[in-house]
Amino acid sequence: MAPQIEVISGVRSWRLELQADRSTVGKAPENDVPLADDTTASHLHAVLERFPAGWCVSDLGSSNGTWVNACDTSESPECEGSSGHIGRTVGPSFS
DSSP: OOOEEEEEETTEEEEEEOOSSEEEEESSTTSSEEOTTOTTSOTTOEEEEEETTEEEEEEOSOSSOEEETTEETTTSOEESOSOEEETTEEEEEEO
């Protein structure tokens, strides 16, 4: 079974299976995890990457940052946190 993430954006929430070892997140529709409803997300906001030790979240120079467990990922990537924020969107949360 592929790893899943849970995303909560406004009143919507959904789960996505991550099929690839690298998935992009942002408000542009071409992202693997599109956040079209989040005006505070950048077009190409963050990347989720799988490593042998687990998943890491890295900010891609977004305007509003990417946070995992209250740590800003623009300074260093954060791995498999229990909660995160990309713009106003809560997630990803891995399972």
